[in-house]
Amino acid sequence: MRYSVLRALRNHTGDISGEVISGELGISRVAVWKQVQELRKQGYVIAASSRGYRLESAPDALLPGEFPGWESLVRHFESVESTMGVARTLARSGAEAGTLVLAEQQSSGRGRLDRSWMSPPGGIYMTLVTRPSIAPVLAPRISLMASVAVAEAIHTLLGLPAQVKWPNDVLIEDRKVCGILAEMEAESDAVRYVNIGIGLNANTPVGELQQGAVSLAEASGAPVDRVLLVRSIVEGIFARIEHLEEPSILDEWRRWAVTLGREVSIISAGAPVRGVAMDISSMGTLMLRQPNGEIREIVAGDCRHEAQ
């Protein structure tokens, strides 16, 4: 109901009387007023005058009300330990596909390999619950696909030269702007859930960025609209998630990739492996041409781009 009132306010550029809202939504004027109070508590600035209500501004926060038609699936937190943890609990207990966990900051944000992920205010910290109808063997394609969705959103909304790096980062001019995590539960023939975690340096203060990282605000010279980015990323993911069986997702990744053709070092448990990144396989593993000419399939590890 709160979000219906918000939508009514948004649909009117000028003032809208409590009576009109009450008529549109079939609720009392007192109920309208109560919801206006709730929205103000969330940070929405709503002017009230004899002519009615007017939405003056929305808070700079990834609130459910910023995702019209979809508010009930959005869980927003000022701060959580990690959006992955919240989403795991939700997904295990049956949360529906499209459930989106958003946080303004994380106290124990996680990156790959259980590394911590700096999560100060200004960034985007999100985990999206998905339940694609795919064979589990295709699941590795999901983080490839999600990184394409992020790169595309950055490029489309901000015109920045975003590229994807194997296995699951997004870079702008070789500096990391986004990391992606996927967490899944699957049985032999079906995926039960895949939670896609995205940590994006949106308006993260430059002083809080890790070395070699960049924020969208820094790259574009101005603060960016985090809400539009989240919407665009989620739309990009859902546009692709039922098409993971098609090879087109691999071709898309190749088009956005900065890794292919580069001299890279792969760091994993054993000794580093160096070579030229030739391609990705249909399962998303990296095909590396080693100095002796042999092709080696890399299933996991950190990928360092060597100087060109």
Place this chain on the structure above:
Amino acid sequence: MRYSVLRALRNHTGDISGEVISGELGISRVAVWKQVQELRKQGYVIAASSRGYRLESAPDALLPGEFPGWESLVRHFESVESTMGVARTLARSGAEAGTLVLAEQQSSGRGRLDRSWMSPPGGIYMTLVTRPSIAPVLAPRISLMASVAVAEAIHTLLGLPAQVKWPNDVLIEDRKVCGILAEMEAESDAVRYVNIGIGLNANTPVGELQQGAVSLAEASGAPVDRVLLVRSIVEGIFARIEHLEEPSILDEWRRWAVTLGREVSIISAGAPVRGVAMDISSMGTLMLRQPNGEIREIVAGDCRHEAQ
């Protein structure tokens, strides 16, 4: 403590006095007597005389006491809905690798693709919790490996010509004796758990078998020792689970495979695909040569062996 008493009884072929057991274990003779009572309740036949106790027989049940040194990880149920469900709850809450759920029967046993799995008394219904240190992309190898462990146990213990069928069945002379399920939770670079579910027609009454299935008792002409089978299967799995990154597991599967070189039909969501099963890929997918000569990679589906 109960199992220490059981082990003491097992270590003596003749009678062993309560006093000796009490001395060996550092517990009172009353405590020994109490544990003997508990073991009798589980179905162990323990004679008591003036010379002491003697283990006369163990029940025909997959009790923790049948897995010496490892009893604390074994959960035995007369009947559960499904061992997969019990194991999932345990694994999600951190049960250690090696936790083994065994049931004499299941009321809602599940096979692949959410099919029901007939689970009358006499069969083996088990789920083993594992936590291998592998990249999630290699997880599909786990059910291949488990089917090899089952085929090997059957061959070694009973001398029966067991073979593995893609993706995860074990056959004896083209009749199904075992189905395998795997269920996993993983993040981008690490597997959190893989539960391996095994349904094996051990001493299942012939009248309770599905069409085209066979039991080990039927194939070997006598009831089989279910405890030895479970031990052997679990040992076979743990001998291999930290070597999944090595290609040897694929070679092993190829050696036990009945599918390769056969004319098969793959039935999945779309139209059936027919061809000759040429090989498995490093990710466990099936490479099929279609009638037009093209090789098609099959990621999931039912595999029907056509008449030769």
